[in-house]
Amino acid sequence: MSDSIKIFFLGATGYLGGHVLDDLLDSKLAQENKLEFTLISRTSKKLEQLKEHLKKEHGSSLDKHTFVYHQLSHDQLADIKEIAAASDIVMNPADSDDLPLTSALNEGLKLNKQTSSALKRGRPLHIHVSGTALLCDGAHGEHGKQERFDDMDAKRVWDLPKEALHHEIDLEIRRAGREDDIDVAMILPPLIHGVGRGMKKLTRQGPALIASAYERKVPGMAGPGKNLWSYSHINDTSSAIVAVTEAAVKGEADVNDEGVYFTSDGKHDLRWVEYVRAIAKEIEKQKSGHLESLEPTAFTEQEEGQYLGRPDGANVFGGNSLSVGNRTAKLGWKFEQSIKEDVYQTLAEEVRLVLAEKE
Numbered sequence: 525m526s527d528s529i530k531i532f533f534l535g536a537t538g539y540l541g542g543h544v545l546d547d548l549l550d551s552k553l554a555q556e557n558k559l560e561f562t563l564i565s566r567t568s569k570k571l572e573q574l575k576e577h578l579k580k581e582h583g584s585s586l587d588k589h590t591f592v593y594h595q596l597s598h599d600q601l602a603d604i605k606e607i608a609a610a611s612d613i614v615m616n617p618a619d620s621d622d623l624p625l626t627s628a629l630n631e632g633l634k635l636n637k638q639t640s641s642a643l644k645r646g647r648p649l650h651i652h653v654s655g656t657a658l659l660c661d662g663a664h665g666e667h668g669k670q671e672r673f674d675d676m677d678a679k680r681v682w683d684l685p686k687e688a689l690h691h692e693i694d695l696e697i698r699r700a701g702r703e704d705d706i707d708v709a710m711i712l713p714p715l716i717h718g719v720g721r722g723m724k725k726l727t728r729q730g731p732a733l734i735a736s737a738y739e740r741k742v743p744g745m746a747g748p749g750k751n752l753w754s755y756s757h758i759n760d761t762s763s764a765i766v767a768v769t770e771a772a773v774k775g776e777a778d779v780n781d782e783g784v785y786f787t788s789d790g791k792h793d794l795r796w797v798e799y800v801r802a803i804a805k806e807i808e809k810q811k812s813g814h815l816e817s818l819e820p821t822a823f824t825e826q827e828e829g830q831y832l833g834r835p836d837g838a839n840v841f842g843g844n845s846l847s848v849g850n851r852t853a854k855l856g857w858k859f860e861q862s863i864k865e866d867v868y869q870t871l872a873e874e875v876r877l878v879l880a881e882k883e
Contacts, residue, residue, distance in 0.1 A: 527640040528558035528590075529773070532611040532629075534598075535618025536563045537570045540653065540713070542577075542722015543762045544617050549582050549589070553770045557642055559589045562607050564596040570723075571595060577723050601628040608632025612640045613773075617653040617765065620690045626652070630700035644775030648706045651769050652697045656714045656754065656786065657689045660843025665747025665822070668795060670844035675851040678784040681712075689836060701780030709768050709783035713761045714754035714847055715794070717867045719874070726877055727758070728833065729841070730867075734803055734878040736823075736831035738811075743804040743820040744827060746842030749797030753845045754788035757870070759861035761787045764849065767857040778851060789859035790848030794867055796841065802868050806875045 533548075535541025545563075548554060565571045571593045578586060596603055601624055608614050609632040619625060633648040643649060658681070659673055673680060682698060684691055694710060701708035716727045737743040756764075764787040771777035778784075797820055804818040823831060828838045849857070 527642060528560050529613060529640045529642050530560045530562070530611045531613045531615060532562045532607050534564065534614075534616045537565050537574050537723050538618055539720045539722070539724040539727050540716065540758065540761065541617040542724055543720045543758050544615070544765050546581055546721045547762045547766050548769070549578070549585070551766050551770060553766070553773060554589065560592075561589065562592045562594065562611065564594045566595070566597045568595050573723060598622055598625045601625070604628045605632040609635040611636065611648070612643055613649045613651065613769070615651040615769065620654045620693060623693050623696060626693050626696050630696065630704055630706065633706045634700070634704040643773055645707055649772050650697065650700065650706055650708045651765065651772070652708060652710045653765065654690045654694050654710050654712045656712050656845045656847050657840045657843075658684060658691055658694065658712065659845040659847065660689065660839050662839055663751045663844050664838060664842040665745060665749045665751050665796065668750050668752040668844060670752070670846050672790060672846040672848055673786070674848050675784045675786040678782050681784050682781070689840065698781065701783065707772065707779040707783070709772050709777060709779050709785065711765050711768055711785045711787060712847065713787045714756050714845060715867070716758050716761050717755055717874070718758040718861070718865065718870045719877070720758055726874060730803070730871070730874055731878050732831060732833055733800055734807070734875055735882065736827070737800070737803055737807055737815065738879065738882055740827070741814065741816045743800045743815070743818065744823045744831065745796050745800045745820050746828060746832070746838045747822050749800060749820060750795065751842055751844045752793045752795055754790070754793050754847045755862065755867045756787045756792075756859070757861040757865060760859050764852050764857050767855045768852065771855045777855060785852040786847040786849035787852060788847045788849055789862070792859075792862055792866065793846060799867065802871055803875065806871045807879070810875055810879060
């Protein structure tokens with residue numbers, strides 16, 4: 525029997541990370557191996573909530589695995605490096621924009637010279653989650669023209685400008701795969717929708733627009749909203765991350781320079797102005813009369829800073845980001861839940877949860 529697999533998992537209390545952890549615990553990897561998890565959070569309260577959540581969600585199936593919990597923030601780099609050095613796999617669906625954190629994880633992993641025999645390539649593995657905001661083109665809502673990015677063309681992704689969102693961190697991931705005697709795989713989700721399985725139920729992009737429409741009483745967008753984004757239900761996004769991880773453990777996934785994976789099918793895209801109109805209609809259904817208009821208007825520059833959550837938010841919400849995960853599909857991953865329940869069909873529950881927070 526293979527050795528147990530030591531996994532340093534970041535983001536377990538977050539939206540995507542929590543969902544991925546739950547799916548990972550239900551996966552074949554967890555059924556066929558003993559997993560030793562190290563989980564961290566900034567607060568002891570969240571760690572206790574996480575323990576209760578996992579117990580409720582998975583029951584006695586947790587007994588096969590071990591869990592070590594640390595109250596730790598991402599800027600405690602010496603501790604981060606030490607935990608990574610004792611790990612076979614680092615999984616980071618928590619932060620795609622923290623270069624010191626990413627570097628510390630890589631520096632730790634390369635110190636592990638004796639990985640679990642379950643890892644067929646015999647090298648530590650870093651599963652990094654970036655995002656397709658990387659692909660945004662500065663359109664500011666003015667057009668929906670972009671040649672779709674295919675993850676089979678990894679070079680086109682790596683060759684994007686270093687200044688592109690997330691990309692400095694992405695390039696550190698590639699550097700580690702080339703120089704540090706570790707394997708790396710990078711998953712890039714598009715807009716994620718749907719209610720999370722873990723402790724945190726909502727993502728950022730859609731709920732930010734729901735909240736802004738509620739507060740300004742008119743739905744808002746970046747520019748005229750003609751830009752296009754691919755989207756993926758959180759179930760499909762999470763299952764892609766698990767699929768890449770399982771295949772990489774078996775030595776069956778492309779890694780390092782070719783280890784680029786999108787989680788979209790190339791057919792399901794949204795145009796922002798249409799999405800924002802749908803948000804307004806759903807708010808009107810749930811809280812009739814609150815909005816002064818159902819027709820979207822462009823955010824002012826001040827509102828972009830206020831509602832879009834980051835200095836480059838107008839580029840993210842106003843740019844084009846079209847992708848297709850053909851490399852991910854080669855692993856047997858299927859884009860399923862997004863077809864059964866598309867980005868418009870999950871709005872009712874997302875709006876309900878955002879409005880509940882506002883009232």
